[in-house]
Amino acid sequence: AESTPFTAVMPIPPVLAPARDSRCDRYDITMRTARVEIIPGLLSTVNTYNGLFPGPTIVAQRGRAVRIRQTNELSVLTGVHLHGGKVPAAHDGHPTDTIAPGASRVYDYPNNQSAAPLWYHDHAHMIEGDNVYSGLSGAYLVTDQQEQSLPLPHGRYDVPLQIRDARVLSDGTLYYTRAQDRPHVLVNGKERPRFEVAARRYRLRIFNTSVDRPFDLRFADGSEFVLIGTDGGLLSEPVRVQSLLLGAGERADVVVDFARYAVGGSVVLVNAAALATENADVMRFDVVCTASDSSKVPGKLAAVPPLPKATVERNFVLAQDWTRGALINGNVYDPNRVDVQTRLGTTEIWTITNADPAGPPPNFHLNHSFHTHLADFRVLDRNGKPPAPTELGCKDVVRIPPGDTVRIAMTWSGYTGRFVFHCHQLPHSEWGQMATIEVV
Ligand code: C2O
DSSP states (O other): OOOOTTOSBOOOOOBOOOEEOSSEEEEEEEEEEEEEOSSTTOOEEEEEETTBSSOOBEEEETTSEEEEEEEEOSSSOBOEEEETOOOOGGGSOOTTOOBOTTOEEEEEEOOOSOSEEEEEEEOOTTTHHHHHHTTOEEEEEEEOHHHHTSOOOOGGGEEEEEEEEEEEOTTOOEEOOOGGGOOEEEETTEESOEEEEEESEEEEEEEEOOSSOOEEEEETTOOOEEEEEETTEEEEEEEEESOEEEOTTOEEEEEEEGGGSOTTOEEEEEETTSOTTSOOEEEEEEEEEEOOOOOOOOSOOOOOOOOOOOOEEEEEEEEEETTTEEEETTBOOOTTOOOEEEOTTEEEEEEEEEOSOOOSSSOGGGOEEEEESSOOEEEEEETTBOOOGGGSSSBSEEEEOTTOEEEEEEEEOSOOEEEEEEESSHHHHHTTOEEEEEEO
16 A cells, blocks of 8 residues: 555554552453554554554563463464563463463563563464564563663653554555565554654664564664663663664664754654665654753663673574475474573573575565573674674674674573574564573
């Protein structure tokens, strides 16, 4: 479908109010279909959490447990994973722990982890890409006292941007096809929306919720903004950047000062990784008023402690084989197989190589986006060179373009049991690019 950019107003998904008791915050979420306006004037049928596209935002306090009862009123199997959550294996949304149509399941999240922009999304075995594409994702923000003590923009000036691509047919159908055939860019469920801001600082939590498209986000006027955090939480120090390369599943926490624009001005966020045939616009910020601003970006944000010395090293090769599937070390995922075993508390270095050859655009399918459950990692180096600003701090997804070798380090702590790691280009994980680590 054709559309005129910047006509829809960008919605901010509502924060769900919990039922509180002395032990936890409780939520009931229903997965059901809904008719939503992705492109102005067209109705699309999508799969949702609570009828919202994307789902409602959950705000969790560090150290306070959250219990979510998920009820599946869809006609497909589902399963919910808290991406970036340190969660016991039984509540991690393992691919084969699915919720049948008509059934429900309770997920317990301890939230014993630092402030970070997590997200929840579907993970049902071999259909996670279809389910996430159809609408099953939402933001889950963990906050803590350390973060709240910082003078960062907060409240209405702290805004999630959940960015993904889509193909919407002229009858409104949300159609799942290859990334290069998905020309519509959605922010919080609307195609190329506009967002009215005051001339002051905003904190933007940017999520790449696309199933397999990397974004290279910049302001059209080339202006700088400040990166303050990545997947796993705040950086130790802010970094000034002009672009943000985010692979499928990655997040960036940024502060943008719209005071540099006059009231009545506007600035477009663009995707420099758009294909030559695509419109690169993502959304427009319209500066509509002034507002007082006592926020600041402090020079020290958080303590990101060094990891202990690694005692185990492993190598993983990611490759696609047109006859067998997308592989990790030559294997397709088998939920009954343990691929690697480690002891609780072990620090490891993983060397991950994308063995697929580079190719001319459209080449989104040649990228990989490596993700681990349970453990956050640090990027040690990429092709022997220091990591980019967006790869500093705690991470749970790292981009691996064709030919690249990335070394990461993590400590397998918190819980024992079986957890998966996989490519977060979900067509790849659906196609077998997933494996199991058992923590004993
Ligand atoms: Cu965001 Cu195993 O996934």
